[in-house]
Amino acid sequence: MRTFKKMMHQHRDRVFTFALYYLGQYEEAEDVTQEVFVRLWKYGDRVEAGKLEHWLITVTRNACFDALRRRKVYQAHVTSTDLSERDFAELADDADSPEQLTENSDFQEKLEHALAKIDDPYRSILILREIQDYKYEQIGDALDLPLNTVKAYLHRGRKMLREQLKCVWEDEKHI
Amino acid sequence: MKSTSKKWTCSDVQDNIEAYLDTALPEQEMQLIKLHVQDCHGCQGELKLAQRIQQSLRTLPPKPCPEVVTSSTLAAVRQQRYAKWRNALLHKRVWRPALAGASFLLLALLLLDRVFWHDTAPPYSSEEVALAELDVKWTIAYLGNLGKKTGVTVRDQVLEPEVVAPLQEALRAVIGSENEH
Numbered sequence: 001m002r003t004f005k006k007m008m009h010q011h012r013d014r015v016f017t018f019a020l021y022y023l024g025q026y027e028e029a030e031d032v033t034q035e036v037f038v039r040l041w042k043y044g045d046r047v048e049a050g051k052l053e054h055w056l057i058t059v060t061r062n063a064c065f066d067a068l069r070r071r072k073v074y075q076a077h078v079t080s081t082d083l084s085e086r087d088f089a090e091l092a093d094d095a096d097s098p099e100q101l102t103e104n105s106d107f108q109e110k111l112e113h114a115l116a117k118i119d120d121p122y123r124s125i126l127i128l129r130e131i132q133d134y135k136y137e138q139i140g141d142a143l144d145l146p147l148n149t150v151k152a153y154l155h156r157g158r159k160m161l162r163e164q165l166k167c168v169w170e171d172e173k174h175i
Numbered sequence: 176m177k178s179t180s181k182k183w184t185c186s187d188v189q190d191n192i193e194a195y196l197d198t199a200l201p202e203q204e205m206q207l208i209k210l211h212v213q214d215c216h217g218c219q220g221e222l223k224l225a226q227r228i229q230q231s232l233r234t235l236p237p238k239p240c241p242e243v244v245t246s247s248t249l250a251a252v253r254q255q256r257y258a259k260w261r262n263a264l265l266h267k268r269v270w271r272p273a274l275a276g277a278s279f280l281l282l283a284l285l286l287l288d289r290v291f292w293h294d295t296a297p298p299y300s301s302e303e304v305a306l307a308e309l310d311v312k313w314t315i316a317y318l319g320n321l322g323k324k325t326g327v328t329v330r331d332q333v334l335e336p337e338v339v340a341p342l343q344e345a346l347r348a349v350i351g352s353e354n355e356h
Contacts, residue, residue, distance in 0.1 A: 001252075001256075004252070005249070008245060008248065008249075009245075012240035012244070012245060013237055013238065013239055013240050014237070015240070016238055016239070016240035016241075016244065017237045017238040020238045021235070021238075029238075030241060030243070030244045033240055033244050033248070034244055034247055034248045034251065037248045037252075038248060038251050038252060038255065041252045041255065042255070107227070107231060108231055108234075108235065111228065111231050111232065111235075112235070115232075126232065130229070130232035130233055130235075131232060131233070131235045131237070132237070151197075151199060154193070154197075155193035155194045155197070155199070156193075158193040158225065158228055158229065158232075159190070159192070159193055159225075161228050161232075162192075162193075162221065162224055162225050162228055165224065165228060166224065
């Protein structure tokens with residue numbers, strides 16, 4: 001139990017960060033994080049030594065897929081069809097400094113919105129590489145993709161964001 | 176990859192801006208994009224936006240996992256551990272060997288009791304049984320004789336179920352218990 005606690009304290013922020021940027025919803029990210037660590041408790045002894053990070057990425061991503069599936073089923077029954085504004089506002093609240101907040105918060109908020117809308121694997125790769133600073137090799141291993149494909153998808157993902165954020169950028173330039 | 180012999184259009188440049196920013200293109204293509212962007216206002220805007228996205232993504236902060244998630248996870252894990260322990264206890268892992276052990280112990284105690292502590296003395300000796308049998312015969316004969324003397328006929332229908340059968344049954348029980356021992 002002590003080892004498990006130590007592992008959890010070591011990796012929980014990474015898991016939560018991925019889930020939150022991937023899903024764009026606090027509660028879902030919390031659920032996913034809990035689910036991932038309960039799985040780690042159950043199956044941790046099967047994880048190869050030195051492969052824990054890889055395992056965590058894979059399991060977190062799969063848990064996010066499940067959460068999205070559940071959301072789709074839920075949304076099929078409820079009228080609300082988009083992500084809540086509150087969750088993205090909370091996401092933006094954690095910017096580094098007040099100056100950065102005033103300067104970037106609107107753009108970052110829009111960026112997070114856009115990020116949560118692009119398809120996988122582009123979204124996973126963007127979060128893992130650009131936000132969480134994983135190496136291309138680690139991403140390739142975890143997502144089972146060749147290195148060049150990871151790089152190409154990263155560029156394509158950023159291009160998708162650029163297309164989505166063009167109007168925001170235009171508005172900013174006029175202000 | 177775009178042929179380097181032709182001049183690149185805005186669309187070609189904009190398709191490759193992210194790769195250009197990461198310097199992931201061959202040197203020749205890097206130069207072509209650089210030259211194009213210097214003269215193209217539209218592509219300059221796209222490049223700036225791509226740079227802004229790249230920088231903003233890299234400055235997005237990591238999110239600290241709320242403490243409530245840690246505590247609820249640990250609670251869930253403890254619950255699972257308890258459930259696992261309980262299942263192990265209820266199913267084969269503990270109970271089966273325990274039951275087998277208890278049965279074996281019980282059987283061993285019974286055998287020991289049989290070997291070392293059984294009661295060797297039968298409740299009645301064979302002489303006592305023979306005497307009792309004789310008593311029954313005499314009683315029957317006496318009743319028959321008494322009937323003849325008094326002129327009262329004790330009919331077999333009465334004598335058999337009321338006297339003979341209970342006496343025989345008692346006798347059988349006595350003989351049975353003696354044989355057992």
